[in-house]
Amino acid sequence: AQTVTQSQPEMSVQEAETVTLSCTYDTSESDYYLFWYKQPPSRQMILVIRQEAYKQQNATENRFSVNFQKAAKSFSLKISDSQLGDAAMYFCAYRRNLFNTGNQFYFGTGTSLTVIP
């Protein structure tokens, strides 16, 4: 079974600084996707960034980037130039890359990020 572990229940960062959120996962599969989702108080899950396991290059989306270490099964999220609007719960998630399993996500327990003005 796939498991996703986030060992940092809470993190804080000064506005404009950089913060890294950690995530490890366990799987016996070789083809999968990894995601970081943001969940603000509005409760809606917002996709931050996605990484395909077969791609060596780390994904980046503006101020957000990942460090994907497939052999170590590690997938951390770096937020640069942190903004007040980045404050939220962040979830790391895993999804197999099989036909018709496109919505079957396995989530970690989340990291609550506070941005200090």
Add this chain to the structure above:
Amino acid sequence: ETGVTQSPTHLIKTRGQQVTLRCSSQSGHNTVSWYQQALGQGPQFIFQYYREEENGRGNFPPRFSGLQFPNYSSELNVNALELDDSALYLCASKVQGSKAFFGQGTRLTVV
């Protein structure tokens, strides 16, 4: 705005009752999945429907059931409610090959 709408937003039920939660997806979203998110936890996969058939299920008992309709809406039904069923319930829908879109969730409280 994700185009995925859940109703109701909040709901209070009594232990032993039955509840139906609804999810309205974008046209063409033939895959929908449901998640239970207990307070302070990550979402847990309940089940997934693809073209109106259940094609994946997490570790939830049979009293959790669902339906997906041709108009891209879906339902989550929970029978014999227990106190531990109190949680935020999320649905997510997608078209094959695209990203998933989540609804804003239904907060269920069982008393």
